[in-house]
Amino acid sequence: MKTDKLFYRIFLNQPSLISELLPEIPPDCEFDYSAPVVKEKELRLDGLLTPMDNDDLPLVFLEAQMQKDSDFYSRYFGGIFIYLHQYKVSRHWRGLLILNHRNQDLGSEIPYQDLLNNRVQRLFLSDLLNQENITGNLALLKLIVTPKKQAVSEANKILENAKTQAEFNQKLDLVEAILVNKFPQLTIEEIQKMINLREADITQTRFYQQVLEIGRNEGESNMVIRQLNRRFGNLSTTLEAKVRSLPINQLESLGEALLDFQDITDLENWFMNHEN
Template sequence: MRRDSIFYRLFAQSPSLLFELLESPPNNASEYRFDSVAVKEPKFEIDGVFLPPDSESLGVVYFAEIQFQKDEQLYERLFGESLLYFYRNRSRFSDWEAVIIYPSRSAEQSNSHPYRALLNSDQVHRVYLNELGEFRQLPLGIALLVLTTLTPKQAPSEARYLLAQSQQPGMESEVSTFIMEMVITIMSYKFSSLSRSEVEAMLDITIQETQVYRDAQTEEAVKLVLRMLPRRLKQELSEEMQSRITALALPQLEELGEALVDFEGLSDLATWLERQSS
């Protein structure tokens, strides 16, 4: 399962979700924005970075790492990249913290001794999804993260539970649509041998709900991509470019949402769009 892209889509939609995993979140958690950054000399790509709001006072930058496979050099890479980025942007931030999300303790790097000072400090937070508590007692956003770890036997009933919760009175339509989108995406990856319609049937989603969902999903995908691109490219998009993106089909929008993390300039976006029309 491509869990990284799923988690980063969740964080892009709701950056404050990361801070629900921490015992002491920042007071301005709702104002953070999620991004990916490049660090040159040498060049590193850090996919999960939570940037504090721009203000007169310096804020804390948070680095997030999703790790579902054991990597025996994870901490070397994570701390090396994070500290280098902090060093090169020292004038922008007052401090840094890192959050590593594991499915369970068994996925953690075996030899962590060289990093004991950092790992035992209040700067580094290790989250084990299987230790967060009873699934149906978790906030919906956190439950979506945990859904990626459930077995094929457990997942369908819990996915249907999340869909039912997303339809409760008072739930904003945008939030409801996003939860449905993420549940179907997670289950499609988990049951990759099934077609989209078979996954929807397994989740008891009606044809009418599916059509309404797909229309809303496309609209939300357009909004999300148009919000992320200017941040990634560090410049606004022209009306002509926005129109071309708005005209994309949902699968293309999803592909663009994953591809844009590698864009370094407007020319990369233009090249990508040309490939779609050829």
């Protein structure tokens, strides 16, 4: 699932990548992204891209599959056709599959050969490893399967090819996310030291902002819990979990409100009043 989210994040941040892989999609096409559940069999479609403001362009059923799965093709096409039936779809559709390599066991292709040949574009990431002159978008996908020893140099090439500061920050955000997924044992600081950040303001990347927000939330929630424990004794596991789940703005609000609490009932009432 981590890899799935990473792929969709790349596609949403680099929408022109869709047009590179599906030439009939204009490079400037905007998509509404969703992950609908097909009710009959509870099959979740990992990615449905719906072109906005142009019904003549096809829906794109996007899915990434890195591991072998002998039920993949049957589940993928089954989900598509159940969706088309359930939602009474009357427009064209295309499939886009991001796969690991050509020998990957994804089940029999025979029942779906016509669809695979005419409706679905398959990109095998291992094919990119032997290609040098590829676009910046494809280079991001190549980085996902690049061996660890070459990953840092490939990451720096991607960053060096950025033409503007905004493009640099956007690609840095994605490069960091890919490397964190590739090197899970390393800290964020160690990842940042691995790549060339001389020209980057890393505080402007979404990756950095997300990490910063997590740190702020954790610090604020720990402080609020300590104050509540001092006033009313140790919180129950349920109440502590509720406090930790609050966004930063509500944690700050609770930190002020608890000064007027008389007993633990006031905390429970506060949660009831802030459920929405």
